[in-house]
Amino acid sequence: MPRQKLRTPALKQEVVRAAVAAIADDSSAFTTRHIAGVAGTSPAAIYELFDDRSGLLRAVFFEGFRQLGAYFEAVGETGDPVEDLRRLFYSFRLFVNDNPGMAELMFSRPFRDFHPGPKEAGAGATTRRAFVGRVQRCIDAGQMAGDPVDVAHVVLGLAQGLALQESAGWLGTTPASTERRWALAFDLLVRRS
Secondary structure (H helix, E strand, C coil), X not given: CCCCCCCCHHHHHHHHHHHHHHHHHXXXXXXXXXXXXXXXXXXXXXXXXXXXXXXXXXXXXXXXXXXXXXXXXXXXXXXXXXHHHHHHHHHHHHHHHHCHHHHHHHHXXXXXXXXCCHHHHHHCHHHHHHHHHHHHHHHHCCCCCCCHHHXXXXXXXXXXXXXXXXXXXXXXXXXXXXXXXXXXXHXXXXXXX
């Protein structure tokens, strides 16, 4: 009698955990065979749970935005809108430094078989809302000017670019120069009263 297949939610979570670990270690190790081995299951189980490798990448993509949201929640708010935006800006940096492979999947699309659609675009809504809300507070305080959505896109784009340069070693040759350039970039966005 053949062994019963167990495609449980717990197995699905374990596969996602293994996939997150694989992408953190080396995105070239992101194969269904490798991930199945780490998760203690078979490639066939991954295909049954996620339809294909793209489906597994999609699950990791959503997990990345869930984790980024947790970084943002940890920042909290104070009475200083500029400092709150700065802390969110640096929280994004911390997430990318802690999760470079995940950030690459989320923002650079390194896999040809993963094409984010409208549902995936919605995963980034929490990120956009966090930045738009913080930017709106800065605008209300007279520290920034412009449409809050447009400004938030610029702030997030700047953070993404700086994080990419930092991870590639192009932002500075010392920790002090890297820190200085992050601070300079943020300060250029905000008016000094």
